Amino acid sequence: MSLKHDRLDELLALEATQGLAPADAAELDALLAQFPDEDPDGLELAAAAIHLSLIGPREPLPADLAERLELTAVAMPSVPVRLAKPRPSRAWVAWSGWAVAASLACVLAFALWPKKEPTLAELRDRLRPQAVAFAAADKPGLSGEVLWSTAKQEGYLELKGLPPLDPSKEQYQLWIVDPTKKQPVDGGVFDVRPDGTALVRVRAPIRVGEANAFAVTKEVAGGVVVSDGPHLLVLKPKSG
Known part of the structure; x- marks a missing residue:
C-alpha cells in the first residue's frame, strides 16, 4: 500500500x-x-x-x-x-x-419485535364458527367439550372435573372415533391442572375423514397406540 x-x-x-x-x-x-x-x-x-x-x-x-x-x-x-x-x-x-x-x-x-402469541382459548374461539361441537353426557362433577374442524384437521378439548395424575407415570389420552378407521385415532396425551381442568389442542397424526365421537382414557405416561382401558369420558356431537 x-x-x-x-x-x-x-x-x-x-x-x-x-x-x-x-x-x-x-x-x-x-x-x-x-x-x-x-x-x-x-x-x-x-x-x-x-x-x-x-x-x-x-x-x-x-x-x-x-x-x-x-x-x-x-x-x-x-x-x-x-x-x-x-x-x-x-x-x-x-x-x-x-x-x-x-x-x-x-x-x-x-x-x-416479537408478536404476542394467541392463547389456546383465543385459538379455540376463532375456530368455533367453522367447527362441530362434541359434548360429554352429564356426569356428576365432570364435563367436557371438543370443538373439531375436519377441514382444518384441528380441534380443542376442554375438560373440568378430572383428577390430576402424576405425569411421570400416567397421562390422559384423547381418541378420535372415525368410522372409516379400524381403530380410534390417537388425539394426543395431556395433563390436567391441579384444579382438574384442561384446555388442549387436538391434532391427529393421520387424516381424520369423519369424526363422530371423542373418548378420553387414562394410560401410561406417553400414551399407547391402542387402548384397552375404559373410557372415562365419551363426547358425542351436540344436538341443535
Missing part, C-alpha cells in the same frame, strides 16, 4: 472521529480524486453505528430479538455508496450516516 493511500486512510479516520481542519479537508478531497474506488463514507457510517450503540441508557433486547437482528444484519448485502461530485459537506455526510443507521435500526426493531 502506498504512502498516499495510507495518508488517505488516516484522513478518513480523523474525519469520522474528530473532524478535519480546512487544509486537511482539501488534502482529503485531492487524495479521493486520485483513488476514485475508495469508499469515502465507510468509516463515518461505522462511527455513527458505534455511537448509536453507546448513547443513552439502554433497555436490554429480548435474547431472541437480538439474535434475529444480528442474523438479519449479517444477511444484508453490502451495497457500496458512491456520491456524486462534488461531495457534500463533511457535516452533511456525518449527519446522513447517523440518520441512515438510526432509521435502519428502527425498521429492523419494528419488523422483528
Whole structure:
C-alpha cells in the first residue's frame, strides 16, 4: 500500500472521529480524486453505528430479538455508496450516516419485535364458527367439550372435573372415533391442572375423514397406540 493511500486512510479516520481542519479537508478531497474506488463514507457510517450503540441508557433486547437482528444484519448485502461530485459537506455526510443507521435500526426493531402469541382459548374461539361441537353426557362433577374442524384437521378439548395424575407415570389420552378407521385415532396425551381442568389442542397424526365421537382414557405416561382401558369420558356431537 502506498504512502498516499495510507495518508488517505488516516484522513478518513480523523474525519469520522474528530473532524478535519480546512487544509486537511482539501488534502482529503485531492487524495479521493486520485483513488476514485475508495469508499469515502465507510468509516463515518461505522462511527455513527458505534455511537448509536453507546448513547443513552439502554433497555436490554429480548435474547431472541437480538439474535434475529444480528442474523438479519449479517444477511444484508453490502451495497457500496458512491456520491456524486462534488461531495457534500463533511457535516452533511456525518449527519446522513447517523440518520441512515438510526432509521435502519428502527425498521429492523419494528419488523422483528416479537408478536404476542394467541392463547389456546383465543385459538379455540376463532375456530368455533367453522367447527362441530362434541359434548360429554352429564356426569356428576365432570364435563367436557371438543370443538373439531375436519377441514382444518384441528380441534380443542376442554375438560373440568378430572383428577390430576402424576405425569411421570400416567397421562390422559384423547381418541378420535372415525368410522372409516379400524381403530380410534390417537388425539394426543395431556395433563390436567391441579384444579382438574384442561384446555388442549387436538391434532391427529393421520387424516381424520369423519369424526363422530371423542373418548378420553387414562394410560401410561406417553400414551399407547391402542387402548384397552375404559373410557372415562365419551363426547358425542351436540344436538341443535
